[in-house]
Structures are given as structure tokens and as C-alpha cells.
Amino acid sequence: MMRKEQFLKSIIEEIMGYSSDSSFPKISQFEIEYAGLDDEILDIYKKLGGIQESFPINYSWDIKYPDFIIELDEELHFNRYRLITLNSSIYNSYRYFSIGKYKEYCRLYENKCLSFGKYGNKWMSDSSEKFFLKSNDYGVLEGNGSSRWRQRAFNDFLKDVNSVIRNKPVIRVSIYDEYDGETIGSILNRRDRKKTTDFVYSVLKEYKLR
Structure with missing residues (x-):
């Protein structure tokens, strides 16, 4: 069965007219230091239980185009740790998702995150154990x-x-966000092509990307 992210990606690619495999490299340590954000990022890393002297830069994108990224945030992205990051000063003027709503989702839906992420490499991995506090028993x-x-x-x-x-723009879409009286998660689960297309157009229009 096609996952929600894959379905959303297919709709966006139809709208854009080409594949979303554009090059969008990770941020570099030099860029971080030049922007004066090294201390802020290290502070968040330590608040999250980071155990190394310097923070790692290792992530991948969901749906990437030359001028924007769209990240689909499902159940595993809303919990007490994400809430810590959302209190960073970088979000004081961030405009590509609702910080208030995301904080609320972190408080309301941690139980769903636990349901989906209390086992296997969703709970711990070699990489996460290397850079963060050693995990408790599953769950x-x-x-x-x-x-x-x-x-x-x-x-x-x-x-x-x-x-x-x-x-x-790094635009975040949460499965708990709503469009036309329904959650995005529900729309994507149902593989509703029209409603998903209308939603994507609304997002691109909001940020003047289409």
C-alpha cells in the first residue's frame, strides 16, 4: 500500500510537472557559524540529551524542489522532545507552519507517537545511541x-x-492539520486525489510558490 508521504509526493509531482529529486544539500557547520546560530543549536542539542561535544548534522528531506521543501510530519514527530525544540528563538518569526499548533500537537498526541514508536529502531538505533542519552527499555x-x-x-x-x-521555505504539513473540515491524515489515508490536489495548491499559493 502506498504510504501517505508517497501519495502526497505523487500529487505534488503532478502539479509541479517534474520529479521531486532536486538537490537540496544539508546545512553546513560553516553556514551555521556564519549565521551566528552555533550556540543556539548546541543549546537545543544539549537540552535534548545530546552527549557529544559538537552536534551532528545528518538528516534527509521528504519532498524537495529547488525553491522549497515539503515535510510531512506523521505520528512520530509529535512528543516532548519536539516540544523542546519548538521553544527555540529561531521560531520567533518562522512562518512555514504554525508553531502554536505544533506545540499543541506535541502535548495532545504523544500517546499516538508512543503507540507507533515504542519498539525497534523507532525507539533506538546505533546512531541515536551514539549522539544522545542511552534509551530506556522500549516504551x-x-x-x-x-x-x-x-x-x-x-x-x-x-x-x-x-x-x-x-x-x-521548509514547509511542514502535519497529519493533524485540517483542510476543508478534515484532517490531512484522513485525506491522505483515503487517497483522495482531488482534495489532496486542492490542498497542495492552497499551500503553494499561500507561500507564493505557484
């Missing part, structure tokens, strides 16, 4: 919780930093 959020959740939250934060520094 135990108290104390150290999940290193993979911490890592995912930090990677989302870095993607948003990318947008701030390069002044290119």
Missing part, C-alpha cells in the same frame, strides 16, 4: 526515554534552521 518515557525520538526532534529542528539560514 518507557520517564528518565532517558527514547534516543531515536530525541534524534528525530533534533533533525526536524535542523531542517527548520536550514530554512532560516538559507531563506528558503
Whole structure:
């Protein structure tokens, strides 16, 4: 079965008229330092339980075009760790998703994140254990919780930093967002081509990308 992200990507590619495999490199340490954000990012990394002296820069994009990125945030992206990142000063004037709504989703839907992400490499991985506090037993959020959740939250934060520094839209769409009286998750689950197309057009129009 086609995943929600794949379905959304296929609709966006139809609208744009070409593949979304454009080159959109990760932010560099030099760019971060030049923008004066090194201390802020290190502070968030440490608040997330980062255990290395310097923070890692290692993430991949969902749907990427030369002038914008669209990230589809599903259940695993809303929890106490993402909430920590959303209190960063970089979001004081961020405009490519609703910070208030995302904070609310983190508070309301952590139980759904736990349901989807309390086992296997969704809870811990070699990489996340290397850079963040060692995870508790599967599903135990108290104390150290999940290193993979911490890592995912930090990677989302870095993607948003990318947008701030390069002044290119990194647009976040949450499955909990609503369009025309229905959640985006529900629309994508149903593979509703018309409604998804209308929604994507509305997003591109909002940010003057189409």
C-alpha cells in the first residue's frame, strides 16, 4: 500500500510537472557559524540529551524542489522532545507552519507517537545511541526515554534552521492539520486525489510558490 508521504509526493509531482529529486544539500557547520546560530543549536542539542561535544548534522528531506521543501510530519514527530525544540528563538518569526499548533500537537498526541514508536529502531538505533542519552527499555518515557525520538526532534529542528539560514521555505504539513473540515491524515489515508490536489495548491499559493 502506498504510504501517505508517497501519495502526497505523487500529487505534488503532478502539479509541479517534474520529479521531486532536486538537490537540496544539508546545512553546513560553516553556514551555521556564519549565521551566528552555533550556540543556539548546541543549546537545543544539549537540552535534548545530546552527549557529544559538537552536534551532528545528518538528516534527509521528504519532498524537495529547488525553491522549497515539503515535510510531512506523521505520528512520530509529535512528543516532548519536539516540544523542546519548538521553544527555540529561531521560531520567533518562522512562518512555514504554525508553531502554536505544533506545540499543541506535541502535548495532545504523544500517546499516538508512543503507540507507533515504542519498539525497534523507532525507539533506538546505533546512531541515536551514539549522539544522545542511552534509551530506556522500549516504551518507557520517564528518565532517558527514547534516543531515536530525541534524534528525530533534533533533525526536524535542523531542517527548520536550514530554512532560516538559507531563506528558503521548509514547509511542514502535519497529519493533524485540517483542510476543508478534515484532517490531512484522513485525506491522505483515503487517497483522495482531488482534495489532496486542492490542498497542495492552497499551500503553494499561500507561500507564493505557484
